Amino acid sequence: MTMLAAMCVNLSAAELPVGRPPLPAEIAAWDIDARPDGQGLPRGQGSVKQGETLYLERCAACHGEFGEGAGRWPELAGGVGTLAHERPFKTVGSYWPHATTAFDYIRRAMPFGQAQSLQSDEIYALVAFILNLNDIVKDDFVASQANLPTIKMPNAAGFYDDDRETAERGFWVATPCMTDCKPPARITGHASAVDVTPDSKTAPKME
Amino acid sequence: MSNSSPPDRHRLGRRALVAAAATTFAMPATAATPDPAITTLPDWSQSLGDGVQAHPYGVPSPFEKHVIRRDVEWLTAGQQSSVNFTPIHALDGTITPNGLCFERHHSGVAAVDPDQHRLMIHGMVAKPVVLTMQDLKRLPRSNRIYFLECAANSGMEWRGAQLNGAQFTHGMIHNVQYTGVSLRSVFEALGIDPRAKWVMAEGADAAGLNRSIPLAKAMDDCMLAFAMNGEALRPEQGYPLRLVVPGWQGNMWVKWLRRLKIGDAPWETREETSKYTDLLADGRARRSTFVMDAKSVITSPSPQTAASPKGQMVISGIAWSGRGSVTRVDVSLDGGRNWQAARIDGPVQSLALVRFYADIDWNGQEMLLQSRAQDSTGYLQPSKNDLRKIRGVNSIYHNNGIQTWLLRGDGICENVEVS
Numbered sequence A: 001m002t003m004l005a006a007m008c009v010n011l012s013a014a015e016l017p018v019g020r021p022p023l024p025a026e027i028a029a030w031d032i033d034a035r036p037d038g039q040g041l042p043r044g045q046g047s048v049k050q051g052e053t054l055y056l057e058r059c060a061a062c063h064g065e066f067g068e069g070a071g072r073w074p075e076l077a078g079g080v081g082t083l084a085h086e087r088p089f090k091t092v093g094s095y096w097p098h099a100t101t102a103f104d105y106i107r108r109a110m111p112f113g114q115a116q117s118l119q120s121d122e123i124y125a126l127v128a129f130i131l132n133l134n135d136i137v138k139d140d141f142v143a144s145q146a147n148l149p150t151i152k153m154p155n156a157a158g159f160y161d162d163d164r165e166t167a168e169r170g171f172w173v174a175t176p177c178m179t180d181c182k183p184p185a186r187i188t189g190h191a192s193a194v195d196v197t198p199d200s201k202t203a204p205k206m207e
Numbered sequence B: 001m002s003n004s005s006p007p008d009r010h011r012l013g014r015r016a017l018v019a020a021a022a023t024t025f026a027m028p029a030t031a032a033t034p035d036p037a038i039t040t041l042p043d044w045s046q047s048l049g050d051g052v053q054a055h056p057y058g059v060p061s062p063f064e065k066h067v068i069r070r071d072v073e074w075l076t077a078g079q080q081s082s083v084n085f086t087p088i089h090a091l092d093g094t095i096t097p098n099g100l101c102f103e104r105h106h107s108g109v110a111a112v113d114p115d116q117h118r119l120m121i122h123g124m125v126a127k128p129v130v131l132t133m134q135d136l137k138r139l140p141r142s143n144r145i146y147f148l149e150c151a152a153n154s155g156m157e158w159r160g161a162q163l164n165g166a167q168f169t170h171g172m173i174h175n176v177q178y179t180g181v182s183l184r185s186v187f188e189a190l191g192i193d194p195r196a197k198w199v200m201a202e203g204a205d206a207a208g209l210n211r212s213i214p215l216a217k218a219m220d221d222c223m224l225a226f227a228m229n230g231e232a233l234r235p236e237q238g239y240p241l242r243l244v245v246p247g248w249q250g251n252m253w254v255k256w257l258r259r260l261k262i263g264d265a266p267w268e269t270r271e272e273t274s275k276y277t278d279l280l281a282d283g284r285a286r287r288s289t290f291v292m293d294a295k296s297v298i299t300s301p302s303p304q305t306a307a308s309p310k311g312q313m314v315i316s317g318i319a320w321s322g323r324g325s326v327t328r329v330d331v332s333l334d335g336g337r338n339w340q341a342a343r344i345d346g347p348v349q350s351l352a353l354v355r356f357y358a359d360i361d362w363n364g365q366e367m368l369l370q371s372r373a374q375d376s377t378g379y380l381q382p383s384k385n386d387l388r389k390i391r392g393v394n395s396i397y398h399n400n401g402i403q404t405w406l407l408r409g410d411g412i413c414e415n416v417e418v419s
Helices: A002-006 A024-030 A048-058 A099-109 A120-133 B008-021 B166-170 B183-188 B215-220 B384-391
Strands: A045-047 A142-144 A159-161 A187-190 B082-085 B118-123 B129-132 B142-149 B173-182 B198-203 B210-214 B223-228 B242-244 B257-263 B285-287 B295-300 B311-320 B326-332 B354-362 B367-375 B404-407 B413-418
Touching: A024 B118, A045 A048, A045 A120, A048 A120, A099 A120, A120 A142, B166 B295, B173 B183, B173 B311, B183 B215, B183 B223, B198 B215, B210 B215, B242 B257, B295 B326, B295 B367, B311 B326, B311 B367, B326 B354, B367 B413
Parallel strands: A159 B285, B118 B257
Antiparallel strands: A045 A142, A187 B413, B118 B129, B142 B173, B173 B223, B198 B210, B198 B257, B223 B242, B295 B311, B311 B354, B326 B367, B367 B404, B404 B413
């Protein structure tokens, strides 16, 4: 017995020496994620109309009646075609690549401060309404487990994997330049001119 | 990685270079009248001070009360989904004190009872498991020092110099020693399905924050950490359990970690699609830009530090890279035209922050101070202008461009942009 206690534990050799298997009810209680291929989406459905009622009650105070955002809270609608503009407007409609992501996010995090208080049908209805605000689905649309993964989002093709190691290969340098690396530096801007540092007397107060 | 500093010969070479770049040291001033700080006995030298239990958990000297995390009120809609900044301008060495590590929450700080906390690991795994904190503390553990940088650190500076302080421009970083269990050691005992490629990590906070992490990274160097700098994690850093994802963007280091689900594809969560993707000038966005590029900043002098006197001056700063260790840091006094090697002092470890110094003799003329880091892969921190040529100004994330401080004749620094 003493010898056993003194032996080193090699985890990779066998079972994890601690913990227990989760019960199906425990997995079900926590398994709230949903993927773009539909894995994880629960049974249920909700219409644009149902979503509108719920949205005005539970969401509009922060996100605005038309998804335009209140104060600094996130806007949800509009902005399609602005991503290459000087001031892009990123919303569910203009930027998000998958409708399922809205389901996953609302289910776990919304309403802000009342997380995981919505039923599956309510979440489907809210997603349907937000898609409708963005003109992605018609007024009579009913979102469901079956159709959410098939929704074509306007910016679905707008993303590509990290390519820094090729697109930015010029940043890998064998011998850094030490002398006369560029013409004499000129100052082109001062933070003090923008004047938004917290200590500044004139910093803008946002609502 | 080794704890040791670079070879002595190398270090002496750098030191000599810096010394050569500096002019002769100024002569010390002489006193005309006796210094009352010497000739008058202060109260603390006569009467008794606090007893041993005045502060059961110690706090800094009241004279250091300005060294605190600060936020930028106009940046976010509210305090619960917000960020504050490490006061890097007032710190030295390499380890960030726990109470000064910047905070970023999406639904406030979860007040988790450790006895009620569970970690569930399930999905494409032969033996799913539920672990208590006590279970985790019975597994073999290790200690590792890593930096954590928010991908949005310096994100307000893409269009030009905006915030006048290193705390605000570069303060979404900290560097602490984590104690915890290697994720690989746990996963290997659970029988991961060979078709599995991704792990979703999820927090127990009211945001249920979730991120997809490549299984290869999880099996490389990720940790289930329960302590930082020798004590339990702070609530705002994920007490009682945080995922450590070395060298990668801070958002992936899921706090209050309650669940790891193994799968064959990424989840494309809100945090990895609508956020933490890098919008480029052509309107397309890079995704999965997990690694933090090499970066450095001079922390002192900087806009929040006291006026620097002429003469002998310590230029001090920090550097880090998500690709390996920092192998060199250079300092420029003229806005990037000429450079001199800085001296790295303290531990140099992979995926951990280093401290650098350049000791100069300042003649009181304006200087444009910059620092530039290079890492063990050869990546050299680019200028902001070179970065903008590729990444535009709407990327928000991954601004690792070279920072410029104008040191004015009055010894005060300003955040400026240079050509």
